[in-house]
Amino acid sequence: MNAYLNYTRLVLIFVFLVILAGGVVRTTQSGMGCPDWPHCYGRLMPPFSSKDLPADYKKYLDKQDIDMKYNPAHAWVEYINRLITGILGILIVIHVSWSFKKFFSSKQSIFWLSCLFLAGTVFEAWLGKLVVDTNLAVVKITLHMLAALFLAVIPALILHRLNNDKVVHDKNLLILTRITLIVLLLQIIIGTDVREQVDEVSKALNYQQRETWLSQLNAVFDVHKIVAIITSLLVILIFWRSLSHASLQKIALFLLLIVLLVAAAGFLLVALNIPAFIQPVHLLLSSVLFVSLFAFQLNLKS
Incomplete structure (x- = not known):
């Protein structure tokens, strides 16, 4: 096995x-x-x-x-x-x-x-x-x-x-986790739209003037940042509530670590004018967070 x-x-x-x-x-x-x-x-x-x-x-x-x-x-x-x-x-x-x-x-x-x-x-x-x-x-x-x-x-x-593994019965934590999954999925979808805008802007500028790319994005970028903050807060709340369940503490700590890394990658993308090497890392971390969150909610029952 x-x-x-x-x-x-x-x-x-x-x-x-x-x-x-x-x-x-x-x-x-x-x-x-x-x-x-x-x-x-x-x-x-x-x-x-x-x-x-x-x-x-x-x-x-x-x-x-x-x-x-x-x-x-x-x-x-x-x-x-x-x-x-x-x-x-x-x-x-x-x-x-x-x-x-x-x-x-x-x-x-x-x-x-x-x-x-x-x-x-x-x-x-x-x-x-x-x-x-x-x-x-x-x-x-x-x-x-x-x-x-x-x-x-x-x-x-x-x-x-x-x-x-033992299943934890916590209806409120289960609901919170499923809401977070939906919000995170929404964030990823919005992120693909932001990425497409970056592609269009960068292409129009012949991939030059990288420092001006973000300023040319529309309101979807602001929505993406807001949803990212909401996602981070929800994951922090999940971590806090999981502290009362010993069997969930390790994976909850992993979720907290990943969401902090996602947030850090997002911050660096903005602060450093979208450096190319951070973009795939940001995408990968977001995907790991989604799958880990999905696996986390499998351990919960109402």
């Missing part, structure tokens, strides 16, 4: 790695680094330089609206993102096979959750293709992010069902 649980944790870590890689792709403007899918310039691997491009490479460049010439760095960042997602798919196929062998005759719900995990990954890959085919359409990018969060909660649910 321990080997299966550890493998499930490994797959969950890979989901977070996919989310981080996706954040790096957006931060580096590499989303159209490979203008075709599943190939890259018609090949299995990106060319190492413009000298290695196929004869018909211009038909691929016509799909871009950023580089307009071959950028090997962008191509390889996007390719690595796809490669990590592909590895995740292989890991999940193994997970489904293992789940069938181990639980189909005893705990079928674990097997079907694993199948749902695989189906969600296929859907996520399909969404990724749509994002490329539509040149990074905004709505599809948001769906891409939400689908990744959905994927991450499935292994958390599997781990919960296989662990024999």
